Amino acid sequence: MTKTQRDIAFLVCLVTIVLALLDLQIVSAATVPIVRDLDPGHGIDKIPWLVSAYALASAAMLPLYGKLCDVLGPKRVFTGALTTFLLGSALCGAARSMGELIAARALQGLGGGGLMSVTMVVIAHLQGPGEKKGSDRGGNVGGLVAGGAMAVGPWIGGLLADHANWRWIFYVNLPVGLVVLTAAALVLKLPGHPVRRPIDYAGAGLAAAFSSALLLVTDWGGKRYAWSSPVVLGLVVAAAVALALFLWRQLRAPEPVLPLSLFRVRELRLGFAVQAITGSAMMCAIYYVLIYLQVARHVASSSAGLYLVPMAVGLTAAGLLTGPLTARGWTARTFTVCGAATGALAFALLATTTGPHTSLWLVRGELLLAGAGFGQLIGQLILLVQNTAPRHQLGVATTGIRFFQTLGNALGTAVFGTVLARLYAAHGPGGDVSTLARLTGTAHMDGVRAFVDATQVVFWGGAALMTVAALLALRLPRTRRLPMPTTPRRDSIPA
Structure with a gap:
């Protein structure tokens, strides 16, 4: 890649990080108009899932995304994650009920889990000759953009909810995301992996089960259910079992998703x-x-x-x-x-x-x-x-x-x-x-x-x-x- 192509690709990565983190935070400021529009009677009880569905799906995919980058190459995984995220955004904007919106948020989270992490892998591959993996510019500017997006996300969500329809919280991702996707297809030239290696889907599934159970424990414990309730205790047991099986699998898998x-x-x-x-x-x-x-x-x-x-x-x-x-x-x-x-x-x-x-x-x-x-x-x-x-x-x-x-x-x-x-x-x-x-x-x-x-x-x-x-x-x-x-x-x- 030429220096100009690397600079454009670096900008593409920063915009992608902003998209990923804004959608993790932005919905919290627009929950009231969403409930008022979709389900004014019972929607308030489903608000926690608007954030949880995205966060659960995003966390569950992280170990698999890393392995896919190492096996298939980061460009394929990057474009696939971004496409999934944009599809989920479109479905979120078109949702006609709280159930549809929550399901679309989960799909959006499946893509969003790759946007932040895979983007940092792409940045590490964008260094010019003689530069280290993950140069200071890539790691620090990426981290700064992440922190800034996390801080101003609720404020932007409030602005869109107050001065436009809440659906634009999701629709605004589409034009920006399509520009990013097009630019990535044109300028990203990253090393591929001609030798196909197996992917530990079982290990990825166990990691997803562990992280999902643990996140539900932290989300529900002491709030929706008492810490001593059968639901929370059952989730704790499920998380412990999934973790034990995951560690066992990583010791035996030919290509572990998180090598111990x-x-x-x-x-x-x-x-x-x-x-x-x-x-x-x-x-x-x-x-x-x-x-x-x-x-x-x-x-x-x-x-x-x-x-x-x-x-x-x-x-x-x-x-x-x-x-x-x-x-x-x-x-x-x-x-x-x-x-x-x-x-x-x-x-x-x-x-x-x-x-x-x-x-x-x-x-x-x-x-x-x-x-x-x-x-x-x-x-x-x-x-x-x-x-x-x-x-x-x-x-x-x-x-x-x-x-x-x-x-x-x-x-x-x-x-x-x-x-x-x-x-x-x-x-x-x-x-x-x-x-x-x-x-x-x-x-x-x-x-x-x-x-x-x-x-x-x-x-x-x-x-x-x-x-x-x-x-x-x-x-x-x-x-x-x-x-x-x-x-x-x-x-x-x-x-």
Whole structure:
């Protein structure tokens, strides 16, 4: 590929990442007009599935997408995932009932799972002669675009829902996606794989079963069903069994979808762990700051999303500084340690200063600091994995780190939500956060105080997670090791 073709392809990849993450976040701001239009009587009960159907399908496909990239080549998988996503978007826009919309969201998620992860594989293949896999530009700018899209997604969804029909949330993907698809077909010239290797569909199915059961546990536990209910306990057992069978399958499959030998490599093992922790902490910062603003500070839900803009600015600032700092000798280890420490500091400040009357500008500043920390982690962890993994396992390594981030997101949201609910139930009036809005007078002030105290504990939990991430990052090698030999054996990675 010429330099111009690579630049166009790189832009195509960035737009694709935006499409994937916007559709994960954008629907949350348009649920009211969707329910009002499709099912005003009972649609409110089906709202959680609008997000869950997409997230479940997206996470379930991640391990398979990585293997398909390594076997079929990333261009085929990229165009296939994008086509599936656009078909799902068209069906979402044309849905006539909540059931149809949820089914179309699941189809859209099947494609969306590949847009983010496979796109990062494509970026790794777009480097010019002499560049490393997953160059600094690719990993960091991709990570910044991802963080920015995550932060402004709810705001864009609210704008479209308020000033246009909600169906345009999905229809807007079509012209943009078709341009991306056409450009990809014309300019992407990536190496193929003439020797066809088997694909472990059984392992991919077990991975999908495990991730789906685990995500349902985190989504339903303590909210729709009690943690001790037969439904939640059954899902926990199903997740454990699926995980055990998946690990057994990966040890015996000729071409495993997530080779366990990857975990023998220190950079990959630590990179996966830090990414999972980062995913948990990032959801803590986004989700529970928004809840604090709406419950304790009475910020409208349509305006609360704007408070995430400083986090997006922090992500961008961290990315802009990556190049100059790399030129001064900063390595992936330096960025990861510094990013985790910065995130821990931001959470500690949130925990110590958040109160019923805290300046909202102070909250914005703390989110800016958190974004600066996450901005150093997101791109550098992808670079670390891509520069360490063997070339013939670049796909499974890249989608693997995305898979662990997804699981971390779900587990972090569930664990912190349980902590918040239990603490409020123990010390607040009414026993349930949902009753706080109905309290008045002294009872309401006591409830807000109990909620703020519980939120502070959650933020201390985020600080502890980021401290663990910093300690793990200190175990990374001081100098990045050279990529290992790319002998096309199925599982032959030296310790």
